[in-house]
Amino acid sequence: MKSKLLIVDDETKILRSLKFLLEDRFEIYTCENSSEALEVFKNEKIYLVLLDLRLKEGSGLELMKKFLQFEPNAIIIIMTAYSTIENSIDAIKSGAYYFITKPIDNDQLILLLNTANEKLQMYQRINSLEGHIRKDIIGESYPIKQINDLINKIKDTNATILITGESGTGKELIAQKIHRTSNRADKPFVTLNCAAMPGELLESELFGYKKGAFTGAYKDEVGVIRRADKGTLLLDEIGEMDLRLQSKLLRFLQEKEVRQIGDSKTNEVDVRIICITNRDLEKEVKAGKFREDLYYRINVINIVAPPLRERMEDLKYLVAYFIDKYNISFDKNVKGITDEAYEILSNYTFKGNVRELENIIQRAVLLNTSEYIKHDLLHIESQEMASNSNNSTNNHVKIYEGENMKEIEKKVIKFALEKNNQNRKWTADSLGIAERTLRYKIKEYNL
Ligand SMILES: Nc1ncnc2c1ncn2[C@@H]1O[C@H](COP(=O)(O)OP(=O)(O)OP(=O)(O)O)[C@@H](O)[C@H]1O
Ligand SMILES: [Mg+2]
Structure with missing residues (x-):
């Protein structure tokens, strides 16, 4: 069975040629405007979209966000002219799968769509059988039993948790289980990887910012701490955070208030913090790379994921x-x-x-x-x-x-x-x- 593919572009010529190129492989739907596209997307339960960012009527980026709001697992591929590359980067940040530049290289497009489609089908197979598979910490050994017992004891407290252990030992899985079994389970679980971006950017991701606070701040952004309000915030690879930001994080942990960059007022938040690291933080503290006070503040409960x-x-x-x-x-x-x-x-x-x-x-x-x-x-x-x-x-x-x-x-x-x-x-x-x-x-x- 062919997968459905929705193509949104305001140029009829492009729609026609893409349809011609791809109709052997996909069941094609084409739309020239946003409102129609959203309707088709919802009604036809489409998971794969090829979207032009610049539409005559409405913005492609907004449309993409609506697609993803309705179906977070949809794969959106952005088509864009060189002049709008910056917007494409925004699009990727907002959840687009990939972007390709116009004029479109047909081979590249087909390759890209095939990969996306495989990913989608694998995902759908896993999902349709979800429940069939126990997504849990597998193991009957003493250390795993101890971890499960500990999770049981601490899941509903607000204590900060530090999960340590070698790479691939299941640290993230443990964090997910804590949230999933806690009384915050129906509230957001937000993850931020502290190694994924430089300090400045990480700060704005964490605390959010007001429109115009710095160049590139086009709109207000609340930041992950507030997005996790009432739920759990997972700070992965906390050992990579720079010292300056460590102080800011410590202040937040003490005061439980955040101030968006460029804002004059603070907001109170209620989040459970879980930190993960595969570094030896005690050593980092001795080497002056990690703040001692922050270390004690996050290490209220330590869970060690044992090597296999x-x-x-x-x-x-x-x-x-x-x-x-x-x-x-x-x-x-x-x-x-x-x-x-x-x-x-x-x-x-x-x-x-x-x-x-x-x-x-x-x-x-x-x-x-x-x-x-x-x-x-x-x-x-x-x-x-x-x-x-x-x-x-x-x-x-x-x-x-x-x-x-x-x-x-x-x-x-x-x-x-x-x-x-x-x-x-x-x-x-x-x-x-x-x-x-x-x-x-x-x-x-x-x-
Ligand atoms: N006990 C376990 N039972 C089932 N799956 C596990 C277990 N431990 C780890 N896994 C699986 O192994 C993979 C790696 O686990 P995870 O991402 O939690 O590791 P990690 O400790 O966070 O690693 P890293 O430090 O490299 O980020 C995942 O696919 C996870 O589901
Ligand atoms: Mg991990």
Whole structure:
């Protein structure tokens, strides 16, 4: 069955040519104005939209926000002329999936739509079977039981919580569970990653700003603290926050009031704060990189997510859980894993913890063609070897039976990037593709 695609543009000519280009692949709906587009979007339950930002009647950005308000999982691709690139950046910030510039490169557009469509279908499959899958902290080991007990005890308090642990151990999952089981569950759960942006921007994201407070402040913005009012605010990678902002955060934690940048008055808020870090904050305090008073203020309750290698008795539950999960999302029917393959997993160190295990199982389920996953689909030996010989003169890309073109392509690009010191121009040249194509693929494969 073809997916529905809505194309919104005020130029009839463009609508016609895009329809012609894409109608073999998608069930196309076209609209020239906002109000009609919104109607079609709602009535036809469309999840994929190609939208021109500049419409004769109404703004494309506003329309996009309405789409996303109605259906937060919709994928909106923005089409734009070079002159409006800045608006496109705004659009991305407001939730657009991607933007492409006009004149449109047909190949690029088709590639983009195909990727978006795959993402959408996977998402819909997972969603339609939601409930089938327990989105919980899986494990029966002592540390996991302790964490669950602790969550139970503290979920309804307002105490600030610090979750620490190595990468991929499930810190975010713990934070989600605290909120989901707390008496704030029906209120917002807002996440801000403190490593994602420079200090100034982070400050404006946190506290919000008034229109005109600085260049680029086109409108009032309340900030994530106020958006999380009555709910929970998760500050991920808190260890990356700079010292100046740390003082501001501390002041907020003490006074429970926020002042938008450029505002004269303050607003009272009621938020539960959860912080996550994989840094050793005590060490950071000693090194003068993290404020001691803030450290004590956020570390009221500390939950430590243990590395997987310290609770290998959970391995069997996790493996079964991820096989279930990816059977659903890839529409497969894998029954389990062979003893031999399980043996390999249980002797593996999992430096990337549960996330690494999840990736291994995801991939194995995808590639598996028999009832049970065999050891050759785990690719663990090769992973360890690859990481051990990172800097050696590795001169070829390994290809395994059963891999599809995309996986091979991804490996080849990754390899070429490494060979060329991440220089995109050289890499593109060495692969004989356009730099723009390379950029797109880097994004597509998350390299
Ligand atoms: N105990 C668990 N049960 C089920 N899934 C888990 C568990 N622990 C981790 N996961 C899964 O592993 C992945 C990584 O978990 P999560 O994002 O919570 O890790 P993290 O500790 O926040 O990592 P990072 O520090 O890299 O951000 C997610 O897909 C998560 O659902
Ligand atoms: Mg995380």
